[in-house]
Amino acid sequence: MKYQIEWDDQVREIDAQCDPLGREWKLRFPDGELIEARVETLEEGAVLRLITGGESKTITLLPGNRAGTPVRFLLDHTPMELEVLDPIDLITREVRSGPGASGHHRVQSIMPGIVRKILASPGDEIEAGSPILILEAMKMENEIAAPVSGTVAQIMVSEGDAVAAGAMLLVIDLKD
Amino acid sequence: MSKKSRPRIRRVLVANRGEIAIRIFQGCRERGIETVAVYSEADASAPHRYAADEAVRIGPAPPAESYLRFDKLIEAAQRTEADAIHPGYGFLSENANFARAVEEAGLIFIGPTPDQIESMGDKVRARALMEAASVPVIPGTEDPIEDQETLQKEAKRIGYPLLIKAAGGGGGKGIRLVEQKQDLVSAWERTQSEAQAAFSDGRVYIERFVSPSRHIEAQIVGDGSGSIWFLGERECSLQRNHQKVLEESPSAVISDEVRSRIRAAAISGASSINYRGAGTMEFLYDESTEDFYFLEMNTRLQVEHPVTEMVSGIDLVGMQLDIAAGRKLEHDPEIPLRGWSIEFRICAEDPYRNFIPSTGQIRALRIPHAPFCRIDGSLREGLEITPYYDPMLAKAIVWGENRNQAIERLSALLSRLRIGGIHTTVPLGIELCNQDWFIAGQFNTSTLESWLRQRAEEKLDPDTLQLVSAVIARHALGTARKQSSPAVPGGGAWGKAARIDGIRNPLL
Numbered sequence: 001m002k003y004q005i006e007w008d009d010q011v012r013e014i015d016a017q018c019d020p021l022g023r024e025w026k027l028r029f030p031d032g033e034l035i036e037a038r039v040e041t042l043e044e045g046a047v048l049r050l051i052t053g054g055e056s057k058t059i060t061l062l063p064g065n066r067a068g069t070p071v072r073f074l075l076d077h078t079p080m081e082l083e084v085l086d087p088i089d090l091i092t093r094e095v096r097s098g099p100g101a102s103g104h105h106r107v108q109s110i111m112p113g114i115v116r117k118i119l120a121s122p123g124d125e126i127e128a129g130s131p132i133l134i135l136e137a138m139k140m141e142n143e144i145a146a147p148v149s150g151t152v153a154q155i156m157v158s159e160g161d162a163v164a165a166g167a168m169l170l171v172i173d174l175k176d
Numbered sequence: 177m178s179k180k181s182r183p184r185i186r187r188v189l190v191a192n193r194g195e196i197a198i199r200i201f202q203g204c205r206e207r208g209i210e211t212v213a214v215y216s217e218a219d220a221s222a223p224h225r226y227a228a229d230e231a232v233r234i235g236p237a238p239p240a241e242s243y244l245r246f247d248k249l250i251e252a253a254q255r256t257e258a259d260a261i262h263p264g265y266g267f268l269s270e271n272a273n274f275a276r277a278v279e280e281a282g283l284i285f286i287g288p289t290p291d292q293i294e295s296m297g298d299k300v301r302a303r304a305l306m307e308a309a310s311v312p313v314i315p316g317t318e319d320p321i322e323d324q325e326t327l328q329k330e331a332k333r334i335g336y337p338l339l340i341k342a343a344g345g346g347g348g349k350g351i352r353l354v355e356q357k358q359d360l361v362s363a364w365e366r367t368q369s370e371a372q373a374a375f376s377d378g379r380v381y382i383e384r385f386v387s388p389s390r391h392i393e394a395q396i397v398g399d400g401s402g403s404i405w406f407l408g409e410r411e412c413s414l415q416r417n418h419q420k421v422l423e424e425s426p427s428a429v430i431s432d433e434v435r436s437r438i439r440a441a442a443i444s445g446a447s448s449i450n451y452r453g454a455g456t457m458e459f460l461y462d463e464s465t466e467d468f469y470f471l472e473m474n475t476r477l478q479v480e481h482p483v484t485e486m487v488s489g490i491d492l493v494g495m496q497l498d499i500a501a502g503r504k505l506e507h508d509p510e511i512p513l514r515g516w517s518i519e520f521r522i523c524a525e526d527p528y529r530n531f532i533p534s535t536g537q538i539r540a541l542r543i544p545h546a547p548f549c550r551i552d553g554s555l556r557e558g559l560e561i562t563p564y565y566d567p568m569l570a571k572a573i574v575w576g577e578n579r580n581q582a583i584e585r586l587s588a589l590l591s592r593l594r595i596g597g598i599h600t601t602v603p604l605g606i607e608l609c610n611q612d613w614f615i616a617g618q619f620n621t622s623t624l625e626s627w628l629r630q631r632a633e634e635k636l637d638p639d640t641l642q643l644v645s646a647v648i649a650r651h652a653l654g655t656a657r658k659q660s661s662p663a664v665p666g667g668g669a670w671g672k673a674a675r676i677d678g679i680r681n682p683l684l
Contacts, residue, residue: 003647003650005638005643005646005647007636007638008635008636012643014643014647016647016651018651022648022651022652025644025648027644027647029640029643033640035640035644037644037648039648045652046594048648048649048652050644050645050648052641052644053641055641057641057645059645059648059649059652060591061649061652061653062603063594063595063596063597063598063599063600064526064534064598064599065653071646071649071650071653072528072603073645073646073649074591074603074606075641075642075645076610077587077591077606077607077609077610078607078610079527079528079603079604079606079607080638080642080645080646080649081528082636082638082642082643082646084646084647084649084650086650086651086654088654110529110532111532111533111535111563112533112535112563113533113563114563116373136373137533137563138533138563138564138565138566138567139349139374139565139566140349140417141366141369141370162563165535
């Protein structure tokens with residue numbers, strides 16, 4: 001089975017084989033290096049022991065591991081987060097990757113909260129990084145900055161609105 | 177045997193929510209005191225609601241319409257025939273007007289007198305009072321800053337970096353660091369508006385930012401007639417955004433000699449105002465000179481009070497209740513402190529994404545039980561974490577004979593704790609326990625933030641072992657997803673929720 005790991009601008013393909021129970025592993029790296037590993041389950045669905053090359057490591061799977069997000073785990077005590085695509089993910093991605101919307105950028109809320117202040121108006125020219133609104137969440141005021149430079153085309157929220165994570169806040173027409 | 181008079185307090189209403197409400201109910205129960213919870217509409221199914229003998233709904237989710245409503249809280253107390261109100265921490269715990277309203281309604285306010293809350297809550301007055309009691313204070317403005325001209329003038333006098341602080345603030349809210357002149361005015365404006373919204377008091381003042389420094393605080397308890405107990409110091413230097421992340425008692429850098437000076441200052445300061453109840457004097461500690469400066473006094477129970485309880489064996493909530501019922505104390509007795517205690521705050525924040533708040537449903541929960549470990553929390557499976565309140569969900573507290581043992585216990589405890597469905601700061605706690613600088617006790621109030629910043633900037637360069645682990649982790653998640661996704665007839669809410677959200681494993 002082919003797995004693909006991505007980080008920064010790098011991609012590594014690993015050919016991994018394991019028995020049906022996922023205990024005995026053989027992983028082949030692009031440079032031909034072969035790693036043999038043994039995996040034991042310490043806590044069902046949460047904690048694994050990895051034994052390879054005479055070393056024993058604990059892998060703890062972390063919350064928030066939703067489909068389509070990078071894999072989060074602790075390797076012993078070190079938090080790791082890596083984009084790992086399994087064969088199914090690779091197929092799904094090929095199907096989904098269509099041409100993206102161009103010309104404008106939709107700014108979504110990264111967190112749930114209450115819109116305290118809107119600092120931009122439709123028609124404003126804004127630079128990437130300049131504050132566009134203030135969102136209050138869990139008692140803290142957070143300045144939300146424009147992710148791109150351009151012209152504010154539309155603002156979808158009003159001061160005092162409660163917004164969910166992922167809610168559309170405003171649309172910025174990109175500079176040509 | 178003794179002619180025990182009927183306790184003055186028979187029923188306590190806790191004007192708070194979450195873990196602290198539950199903690200206070202427990203303290204009451206141990207003394208045979210009945211308990212009343214209050215809850216907002218957003219907290220209709222919150223654990224604290226069911227942890228009391230009775231519960232009263234007090235209004236909609238926003239705190240200003242529920243947990244901050246004097247009238248509704250007092251009315252709830254009267255309706256349920258409570259004779260005292262415990263404010264917890266945050267919300268109205270340091271609001272003198274509330275304490276006054278409680279007393280005027282003929283109820284006992286479990287805390288200091290309204291005048292004490294007022295004078296200590298006014299950071300400017302508090303400084304003056306403490307200075308008069310020979311407590312060392314930090315350079316800053318005497319009066320709140322109301323216009324830009326004064327702001328510029330005072331900032332120039334005190335120098336950068338400086339802190340803008342809400343006069344009515346506390347608990348790390350309403351504080352901004354200004355490193356350079358051009359940020360001064362906007363930070364001043366933002367702090368004012370934040371302070372106005374959070375504390376209904378827009379006054380701010382400025383003080384010098386001593387860096388590097390450590391945050392050391394003294395736990396005291398007073399009986400209202402000048403007798404004070406000193407229960408050791410707490411080290412709270414590990415902070416992010418002026419929010420404490422991990423606290424310990426004692427501090428790794430406070431010698432017996434410094435501790436006795438802190439004790440003398442805390443006792444003198446608290447005694448000079450005849451302080452009543454549990455309180456904390458916060459100091460900024462300069463490790464290089466061994467000098468400490470009074471920052472502010474928190475006239476309430478602190479979030480991190482358990483570390484003091486662990487090393488002193490004294491139940492602080494119990495003492496609050498006893499003092500509210502009229503108990504008198506011996507002045508400045510020798511209170512033996514033993515071993516080491518550490519607390520880590522578990523917050524609904526994503527440590528991988530710059531700590532953005534994480535809301536949603538707790539899908540799975542496993543709280544480990546282990547010797548010398550205590551988890552104070554307000555958690556249950558299925559609980560919805562809303563954006564209305566503080567992100568702190570629980571506190572993991574451990575005790576050890578020495579610091580290393582406490583650190584190892586905390587690491588082990590956090591490693592076994594599972595809170596599924598939302599992001600929490602648990603991985604940060606585990607990582608901290610395994611950092612050399614933390615184990616060595618070498619840190620100050622800016623260490624955590626600079627370490628986090630540096631880590632965020634590090635380029636990812638996984639080695640072979642890490643890549644192998646990632647594939648195996650991914651495979652394990654995939655397996656779990658396949659197991660949980662089939663539509664089991666009557667598979668229950670978990671399976672359904674997992675399918676809807678594409679969760680690979682309900683435990684995660």
